Amino acid sequence: xxxSAQEEYGLRCLVQLANLGAGETLTLPQIAEREGISVAHAGxxxxxxxxxxxxxSTRGPKGGYFLSRPAxxxxxxxxxxxxxxxxxxxxxxxxxxxxxxxVHTGDCGIRPxxxxxxxxxxxxxxxxxxxxxxxxxxxxxxMFHQIEGMVKRAQPRGLGQ
Amino acid sequence: xxxSAQEEYGLRCLVQLANLGAGETLTLPQIAEREGISVAHAGxxxxxxxxxxxxxSTRGPKGGYFLSRPAxxxxxxxxxxxxxxxxxxxxxxxxxxxxxxxVHTGDCGIRPxxxxxxxxxxxxxxxxxxxxxxxxxxxxxxMFHQIEGMVKRAQPRGLGQ
DNA sequence: TCAAATCCTTACTTTTTCGTCAAGATTGCG
DNA sequence: CGCAATCTTGACGAAAAAGTAAGGATTTGA
Numbered sequence: 001x002x003x004s005a006q007e008e009y010g011l012r013c014l015v016q017l018a019n020l021g022a023g024e025t026l027t028l029p030q031i032a033e034r035e036g037i038s039v040a041h042a043g044x045x046x047x048x049x050x051x052x053x054x055x056x057s058t059r060g061p062k063g064g065y066f067l068s069r070p071a072x073x074x075x076x077x078x079x080x081x082x083x084x085x086x087x088x089x090x091x092x093x094x095x096x097x098x099x100x101x102x103v104h105t106g107d108c109g110i111r112p113x114x115x116x117x118x119x120x121x122x123x124x125x126x127x128x129x130x131x132x133x134x135x136x137x138x139x140x141x142x143m144f145h146q147i148e149g150m151v152k153r154a155q156p157r158g159l160g161q
Numbered sequence: 162x163x164x165s166a167q168e169e170y171g172l173r174c175l176v177q178l179a180n181l182g183a184g185e186t187l188t189l190p191q192i193a194e195r196e197g198i199s200v201a202h203a204g205x206x207x208x209x210x211x212x213x214x215x216x217x218s219t220r221g222p223k224g225g226y227f228l229s230r231p232a233x234x235x236x237x238x239x240x241x242x243x244x245x246x247x248x249x250x251x252x253x254x255x256x257x258x259x260x261x262x263x264v265h266t267g268d269c270g271i272r273p274x275x276x277x278x279x280x281x282x283x284x285x286x287x288x289x290x291x292x293x294x295x296x297x298x299x300x301x302x303x304m305f306h307q308i309e310g311m312v313k314r315a316q317p318r319g320l321g322q
Numbered sequence: 323t324c325a326a327a328t329c330c331t332t333a334c335t336t337t338t339t340c341g342t343c344a345a346g347a348t349t350g351c352g
Numbered sequence: 353c354g355c356a357a358t359c360t361t362g363a364c365g366a367a368a369a370a371g372t373a374a375g376g377a378t379t380t381g382a
Contacts, residue, residue: 003251060349061357090164221379222327
Protein backbone atom coordinates (compact mmCIF):
# COMPACT_ATOMS: atom_id res chain seq x y z
CA UNK A 1 0.00 0.00 0.00
CA UNK A 2 1.61 3.11 -1.17
CA UNK A 3 1.38 6.85 -1.22
CA SER A 4 2.22 7.79 -4.80
CA ALA A 5 5.02 10.23 -5.60
CA GLN A 6 2.52 12.65 -7.05
CA GLU A 7 0.48 12.62 -3.88
CA GLU A 8 3.43 13.11 -1.62
CA TYR A 9 5.25 15.83 -3.53
CA GLY A 10 2.06 17.55 -4.66
CA LEU A 11 1.10 17.82 -1.02
CA ARG A 12 4.53 19.16 -0.14
CA CYS A 13 4.21 21.88 -2.75
CA LEU A 14 0.87 22.94 -1.34
CA VAL A 15 2.37 23.08 2.13
CA GLN A 16 5.03 25.47 0.82
CA LEU A 17 2.37 27.75 -0.60
CA ALA A 18 0.27 27.54 2.54
CA ASN A 19 3.21 28.99 4.45
CA LEU A 20 3.10 32.23 2.46
CA GLY A 21 1.79 35.53 3.77
CA ALA A 22 -0.92 37.48 1.95
CA GLY A 23 0.21 38.71 -1.47
CA GLU A 24 3.35 36.55 -1.50
CA THR A 25 4.09 34.01 -4.20
CA LEU A 26 6.67 31.33 -4.93
CA THR A 27 8.29 30.62 -8.30
CA LEU A 28 8.91 27.16 -9.65
CA PRO A 29 12.66 27.32 -8.98
CA GLN A 30 11.96 28.31 -5.39
CA ILE A 31 9.51 25.49 -4.83
CA ALA A 32 11.78 22.98 -6.56
CA GLU A 33 14.76 24.02 -4.50
CA ARG A 34 12.92 23.71 -1.21
CA GLU A 35 11.60 20.24 -2.00
CA GLY A 36 14.78 18.95 -3.59
CA ILE A 37 13.19 18.18 -6.95
CA SER A 38 13.84 19.46 -10.47
CA VAL A 39 12.16 22.61 -11.75
CA ALA A 40 10.48 20.60 -14.51
CA HIS A 41 9.08 18.20 -11.98
CA ALA A 42 7.74 20.99 -9.82
CA GLY A 43 6.29 22.53 -12.96
CA UNK A 44 4.24 19.47 -13.68
CA UNK A 45 2.97 19.11 -10.13
CA UNK A 46 1.96 22.75 -9.93
CA UNK A 47 0.28 22.46 -13.28
CA UNK A 48 -1.85 19.61 -11.94
CA UNK A 49 -2.71 21.57 -8.82
CA UNK A 50 -3.53 24.61 -10.93
CA UNK A 51 -5.81 22.66 -13.21
CA UNK A 52 -7.56 21.20 -10.18
CA UNK A 53 -8.22 24.65 -8.77
CA UNK A 54 -6.01 24.55 -5.70
CA UNK A 55 -3.46 27.11 -6.88
CA UNK A 56 -3.35 30.11 -9.20
CA SER A 57 -0.37 31.67 -10.89
CA THR A 58 0.78 34.84 -12.58
CA ARG A 59 3.33 34.86 -15.36
CA GLY A 60 6.21 37.13 -16.11
CA PRO A 61 8.69 38.77 -13.78
CA LYS A 62 7.42 38.92 -10.21
CA GLY A 63 5.05 36.12 -11.06
CA GLY A 64 4.62 32.87 -9.20
CA TYR A 65 2.17 30.50 -7.56
CA PHE A 66 -0.22 31.03 -4.67
CA LEU A 67 -3.18 29.18 -3.17
CA SER A 68 -6.49 29.99 -4.79
CA ARG A 69 -8.43 29.27 -1.60
CA PRO A 70 -7.60 29.73 2.08
CA ALA A 71 -5.55 26.83 3.41
CA UNK A 72 -8.20 26.29 6.04
CA UNK A 73 -10.69 25.34 3.34
CA UNK A 74 -8.56 22.71 1.65
CA UNK A 75 -8.78 19.21 3.06
CA UNK A 76 -6.30 16.46 2.42
CA UNK A 77 -8.82 14.02 0.98
CA UNK A 78 -9.66 16.49 -1.81
CA UNK A 79 -5.99 16.91 -2.63
CA UNK A 80 -5.32 13.19 -2.80
CA UNK A 81 -8.37 12.63 -4.97
CA UNK A 82 -7.08 15.11 -7.50
CA UNK A 83 -3.46 13.95 -7.55
CA UNK A 84 -4.51 10.34 -7.90
CA UNK A 85 -7.85 9.05 -8.92
CA UNK A 86 -9.24 8.28 -5.52
CA UNK A 87 -8.28 8.29 -1.88
CA UNK A 88 -7.69 4.56 -2.04
CA UNK A 89 -7.98 2.51 -5.19
CA UNK A 90 -7.86 -1.18 -5.95
CA UNK A 91 -7.29 -3.23 -9.10
CA UNK A 92 -10.16 -5.65 -9.46
CA UNK A 93 -12.28 -4.49 -12.37
CA UNK A 94 -15.30 -5.89 -10.67
CA UNK A 95 -15.40 -2.83 -8.51
CA UNK A 96 -16.74 0.34 -9.99
CA UNK A 97 -14.60 2.58 -7.99
CA UNK A 98 -14.15 0.89 -4.66
CA UNK A 99 -17.59 1.21 -3.23
CA UNK A 100 -19.83 -0.53 -5.74
CA UNK A 101 -20.97 -4.09 -5.51
CA UNK A 102 -18.39 -6.73 -6.37
CA VAL A 103 -19.20 -8.97 -9.29
CA HIS A 104 -16.79 -11.70 -8.16
CA THR A 105 -18.36 -14.94 -7.05
CA GLY A 106 -19.98 -14.93 -3.66
CA ASP A 107 -16.91 -16.27 -1.86
CA CYS A 108 -14.88 -13.12 -2.43
CA GLY A 109 -14.31 -12.04 1.14
CA ILE A 110 -11.97 -9.15 0.61
CA ARG A 111 -14.45 -6.55 -0.56
CA PRO A 112 -15.51 -5.41 2.91
CA UNK A 113 -11.86 -4.98 3.81
CA UNK A 114 -11.15 -2.73 0.86
CA UNK A 115 -14.31 -0.75 1.42
CA UNK A 116 -13.56 -0.44 5.11
CA UNK A 117 -10.02 0.75 4.49
CA UNK A 118 -11.28 3.24 1.96
CA UNK A 119 -13.69 4.73 4.44
CA UNK A 120 -11.11 4.78 7.19
CA UNK A 121 -8.53 6.61 5.10
CA UNK A 122 -11.04 8.92 3.47
CA UNK A 123 -12.40 9.97 6.80
CA UNK A 124 -9.03 10.45 8.45
CA UNK A 125 -7.80 12.64 5.61
CA UNK A 126 -11.04 14.58 5.52
CA UNK A 127 -10.30 15.73 9.07
CA UNK A 128 -7.04 17.46 8.20
CA UNK A 129 -6.81 20.83 6.47
CA UNK A 130 -3.75 22.34 4.86
CA UNK A 131 -3.88 25.09 7.45
CA UNK A 132 -3.72 22.52 10.21
CA UNK A 133 -0.65 21.05 8.61
CA UNK A 134 1.12 24.39 8.63
CA UNK A 135 0.01 25.93 11.89
CA UNK A 136 -0.74 23.10 14.21
CA UNK A 137 1.75 20.37 13.67
CA UNK A 138 1.48 19.27 17.27
CA UNK A 139 -2.27 19.33 17.20
CA UNK A 140 -2.43 17.16 14.11
CA UNK A 141 -0.06 14.77 15.75
CA UNK A 142 -2.18 14.69 18.86
CA MET A 143 -5.30 14.12 16.83
CA PHE A 144 -3.92 11.08 15.13
CA HIS A 145 -2.87 9.58 18.40
CA GLN A 146 -6.33 10.28 19.72
CA ILE A 147 -7.92 8.54 16.77
CA GLU A 148 -5.56 5.67 17.15
CA GLY A 149 -6.46 5.33 20.79
CA MET A 150 -10.14 5.30 19.97
CA VAL A 151 -9.66 2.67 17.32
CA LYS A 152 -7.70 0.52 19.72
CA ARG A 153 -10.45 0.56 22.29
CA ALA A 154 -13.16 0.17 19.69
CA GLN A 155 -12.69 -3.20 18.10
CA PRO A 156 -12.42 -6.38 20.11
CA ARG A 157 -16.04 -7.38 19.46
CA GLY A 158 -17.16 -9.82 16.83
CA LEU A 159 -13.75 -10.94 15.67
CA GLY A 160 -11.26 -12.15 18.18
CA GLN A 161 -9.91 -15.09 16.31
CA UNK B 162 -3.10 5.94 -2.59
CA UNK B 163 -3.24 2.50 -3.93
CA UNK B 164 -3.49 -1.14 -3.04
CA SER B 165 -0.89 -2.82 -5.26
CA ALA B 166 -1.86 -5.63 -7.61
CA GLN B 167 0.34 -8.02 -5.69
CA GLU B 168 -1.38 -7.19 -2.45
CA GLU B 169 -4.84 -7.57 -3.86
CA TYR B 170 -4.37 -10.76 -5.83
CA GLY B 171 -2.05 -12.32 -3.30
CA LEU B 172 -4.73 -11.83 -0.70
CA ARG B 173 -7.33 -13.31 -3.02
CA CYS B 174 -5.22 -16.43 -3.48
CA LEU B 175 -4.93 -16.85 0.27
CA VAL B 176 -8.68 -16.51 0.63
CA GLN B 177 -9.12 -19.34 -1.87
CA LEU B 178 -6.84 -21.56 0.18
CA ALA B 179 -8.50 -20.57 3.43
CA ASN B 180 -11.76 -21.91 2.05
CA LEU B 181 -10.37 -25.44 1.80
CA GLY B 182 -11.22 -28.27 4.13
CA ALA B 183 -8.53 -30.25 5.97
CA GLY B 184 -6.28 -32.18 3.60
CA GLU B 185 -7.57 -30.45 0.49
CA THR B 186 -5.30 -28.53 -1.87
CA LEU B 187 -5.63 -26.31 -4.92
CA THR B 188 -3.45 -26.41 -8.02
CA LEU B 189 -2.19 -23.36 -9.83
CA PRO B 190 -4.62 -23.76 -12.73
CA GLN B 191 -7.49 -23.99 -10.27
CA ILE B 192 -6.44 -20.88 -8.40
CA ALA B 193 -5.77 -18.98 -11.62
CA GLU B 194 -9.12 -19.92 -13.06
CA ARG B 195 -11.04 -18.81 -9.97
CA GLU B 196 -9.33 -15.44 -9.84
CA GLY B 197 -9.35 -14.79 -13.55
CA ILE B 198 -5.58 -14.49 -13.88
CA SER B 199 -3.01 -16.47 -15.89
CA VAL B 200 -1.43 -19.60 -14.47
CA ALA B 201 2.00 -17.98 -14.67
CA HIS B 202 0.75 -15.04 -12.70
CA ALA B 203 -0.77 -17.22 -10.02
CA GLY B 204 2.48 -19.16 -9.95
CA UNK B 205 4.45 -16.07 -9.10
CA UNK B 206 2.05 -14.97 -6.38
CA UNK B 207 1.98 -18.38 -4.76
CA UNK B 208 5.74 -18.56 -4.92
CA UNK B 209 5.95 -15.28 -2.97
CA UNK B 210 3.45 -16.54 -0.44
CA UNK B 211 5.34 -19.81 -0.15
CA UNK B 212 8.66 -18.08 0.39
CA UNK B 213 7.05 -15.94 3.07
CA UNK B 214 5.77 -18.98 4.90
CA UNK B 215 2.04 -18.54 4.43
CA UNK B 216 1.53 -21.52 2.15
CA UNK B 217 3.13 -24.89 1.51
CA SER B 218 2.93 -27.05 -1.55
CA THR B 219 3.46 -30.59 -2.75
CA ARG B 220 4.60 -31.46 -6.25
CA GLY B 221 3.55 -34.11 -8.66
CA PRO B 222 0.12 -35.48 -9.44
CA LYS B 223 -2.34 -34.81 -6.60
CA GLY B 224 -0.10 -31.99 -5.51
CA GLY B 225 -1.12 -28.42 -4.88
CA TYR B 226 -1.06 -25.56 -2.41
CA PHE B 227 -2.45 -25.27 1.10
CA LEU B 228 -2.07 -22.88 4.01
CA SER B 229 0.87 -23.63 6.26
CA ARG B 230 -0.83 -22.10 9.31
CA PRO B 231 -4.45 -21.96 10.41
CA ALA B 232 -6.29 -19.09 8.74
CA UNK B 233 -7.19 -17.80 12.18
CA UNK B 234 -3.51 -17.13 12.87
CA UNK B 235 -2.81 -15.11 9.77
CA UNK B 236 -3.52 -11.40 9.99
CA UNK B 237 -3.89 -9.07 7.05
CA UNK B 238 -1.13 -6.71 8.11
CA UNK B 239 1.42 -9.54 7.96
CA UNK B 240 0.26 -10.49 4.50
CA UNK B 241 0.48 -6.96 3.17
CA UNK B 242 3.92 -6.49 4.67
CA UNK B 243 5.19 -9.51 2.82
CA UNK B 244 3.58 -8.78 -0.52
CA UNK B 245 4.80 -5.20 -0.45
CA UNK B 246 7.47 -3.78 1.72
CA UNK B 247 5.32 -2.22 4.35
CA UNK B 248 1.70 -1.64 5.24
CA UNK B 249 1.95 1.92 3.96
CA UNK B 250 5.02 3.37 2.32
CA UNK B 251 6.03 6.83 1.19
CA UNK B 252 8.69 8.18 -1.16
CA UNK B 253 10.68 10.80 0.68
CA UNK B 254 14.12 9.36 1.31
CA UNK B 255 14.33 11.38 4.45
CA UNK B 256 12.16 8.83 6.15
CA UNK B 257 13.75 5.60 7.23
CA UNK B 258 10.70 3.55 6.70
CA UNK B 259 7.77 5.72 7.58
CA UNK B 260 8.22 6.04 11.28
CA UNK B 261 11.67 7.53 11.68
CA UNK B 262 12.42 11.17 12.15
CA UNK B 263 12.17 13.33 9.03
CA VAL B 264 15.34 15.05 7.89
CA HIS B 265 13.47 17.66 5.88
CA THR B 266 13.68 21.20 7.15
CA GLY B 267 11.57 21.95 10.17
CA ASP B 268 8.64 23.27 8.16
CA CYS B 269 7.76 19.88 6.70
CA GLY B 270 4.26 19.47 8.07
CA ILE B 271 3.24 16.28 6.36
CA ARG B 272 5.20 13.81 8.42
CA PRO B 273 2.62 13.42 11.18
CA UNK B 274 -0.01 12.76 8.54
CA UNK B 275 1.95 9.95 6.97
CA UNK B 276 2.81 8.46 10.31
CA UNK B 277 -0.79 8.74 11.45
CA UNK B 278 -2.10 7.07 8.34
CA UNK B 279 0.44 4.33 8.69
CA UNK B 280 -0.67 3.57 12.22
CA UNK B 281 -4.32 3.73 11.31
CA UNK B 282 -3.99 1.29 8.45
CA UNK B 283 -1.61 -1.01 10.27
CA UNK B 284 -3.91 -1.27 13.19
CA UNK B 285 -7.06 -1.81 11.16
CA UNK B 286 -5.45 -4.59 9.15
CA UNK B 287 -4.02 -6.15 12.27
CA UNK B 288 -7.56 -6.71 13.50
CA UNK B 289 -8.61 -8.89 10.59
CA UNK B 290 -7.62 -12.52 10.18
CA UNK B 291 -7.92 -14.62 7.06
CA UNK B 292 -10.40 -16.80 8.90
CA UNK B 293 -12.56 -13.79 9.59
CA UNK B 294 -12.52 -12.97 5.92
CA UNK B 295 -13.79 -16.38 5.00
CA UNK B 296 -16.22 -17.15 7.77
CA UNK B 297 -17.54 -13.86 9.00
CA UNK B 298 -18.01 -11.56 6.11
CA UNK B 299 -20.83 -9.74 7.86
CA UNK B 300 -18.89 -9.44 11.06
CA UNK B 301 -15.92 -7.90 9.34
CA UNK B 302 -18.22 -5.48 7.64
CA UNK B 303 -19.82 -4.61 10.94
CA MET B 304 -16.44 -4.13 12.57
CA PHE B 305 -15.34 -1.61 10.03
CA HIS B 306 -18.50 0.36 10.43
CA GLN B 307 -17.97 0.27 14.14
CA ILE B 308 -14.44 1.59 13.81
CA GLU B 309 -15.64 4.22 11.42
CA GLY B 310 -18.27 5.31 13.87
CA MET B 311 -15.71 5.59 16.64
CA VAL B 312 -13.40 7.62 14.48
CA LYS B 313 -16.22 9.94 13.55
CA ARG B 314 -17.07 10.67 17.14
CA ALA B 315 -13.43 10.88 18.14
CA GLN B 316 -11.95 13.82 16.36
CA PRO B 317 -13.53 17.25 16.46
CA ARG B 318 -11.11 18.54 19.07
CA GLY B 319 -8.03 20.57 18.29
CA LEU B 320 -8.64 21.03 14.59
CA GLY B 321 -11.99 22.34 13.52
CA GLN B 322 -10.85 24.83 10.95
C1' DT C 323 11.25 -47.01 -15.14
C1' DC C 324 8.56 -43.96 -17.65
C1' DA C 325 5.14 -40.53 -18.36
C1' DA C 326 2.15 -37.19 -16.68
C1' DA C 327 1.07 -33.77 -13.28
C1' DT C 328 2.63 -30.52 -10.70
C1' DC C 329 5.54 -26.94 -8.54
C1' DC C 330 10.07 -23.97 -9.08
C1' DT C 331 13.01 -20.51 -11.02
C1' DT C 332 14.89 -17.27 -14.13
C1' DA C 333 14.57 -14.37 -17.86
C1' DC C 334 11.88 -11.65 -20.72
C1' DT C 335 8.00 -8.32 -22.36
C1' DT C 336 4.55 -5.06 -21.53
C1' DT C 337 2.44 -1.41 -19.13
C1' DT C 338 2.35 2.22 -15.97
C1' DT C 339 4.42 5.70 -13.35
C1' DC C 340 7.86 8.95 -12.77
C1' DG C 341 10.60 12.49 -14.23
C1' DT C 342 12.98 15.44 -18.01
C1' DC C 343 13.33 18.38 -21.93
C1' DA C 344 12.44 21.84 -25.04
C1' DA C 345 9.63 24.94 -27.47
C1' DG C 346 5.79 28.16 -26.72
C1' DA C 347 2.97 31.81 -24.42
C1' DT C 348 2.40 35.65 -21.27
C1' DT C 349 3.78 39.47 -18.54
C1' DG C 350 6.54 43.25 -16.56
C1' DC C 351 10.00 46.64 -17.17
C1' DG C 352 13.41 49.66 -19.13
C1' DC D 353 9.55 47.84 -28.56
C1' DG D 354 12.36 44.11 -26.95
C1' DC D 355 14.40 41.42 -23.43
C1' DA D 356 14.14 38.61 -19.43
C1' DA D 357 11.43 36.18 -16.06
C1' DT D 358 7.96 33.36 -15.55
C1' DC D 359 4.35 29.84 -16.33
C1' DT D 360 2.28 26.24 -20.00
C1' DT D 361 2.18 22.32 -22.74
C1' DG D 362 3.14 18.22 -25.15
C1' DA D 363 6.51 14.91 -26.40
C1' DC D 364 10.00 12.09 -24.86
C1' DG D 365 13.01 8.85 -21.93
C1' DA D 366 13.93 6.15 -17.75
C1' DA D 367 12.58 3.32 -14.04
C1' DA D 368 9.51 0.45 -11.61
C1' DA D 369 5.68 -2.65 -11.48
C1' DA D 370 2.97 -6.02 -13.56
C1' DG D 371 2.51 -9.94 -16.08
C1' DT D 372 4.25 -13.82 -19.47
C1' DA D 373 7.00 -17.62 -21.11
C1' DA D 374 9.71 -21.51 -20.93
C1' DG D 375 12.72 -24.92 -19.28
C1' DG D 376 13.91 -27.52 -14.99
C1' DA D 377 12.89 -30.31 -10.79
C1' DT D 378 9.99 -33.39 -8.09
C1' DT D 379 6.48 -36.70 -7.24
C1' DT D 380 2.93 -40.12 -8.15
C1' DG D 381 1.26 -44.15 -10.13
C1' DA D 382 1.00 -47.63 -13.60
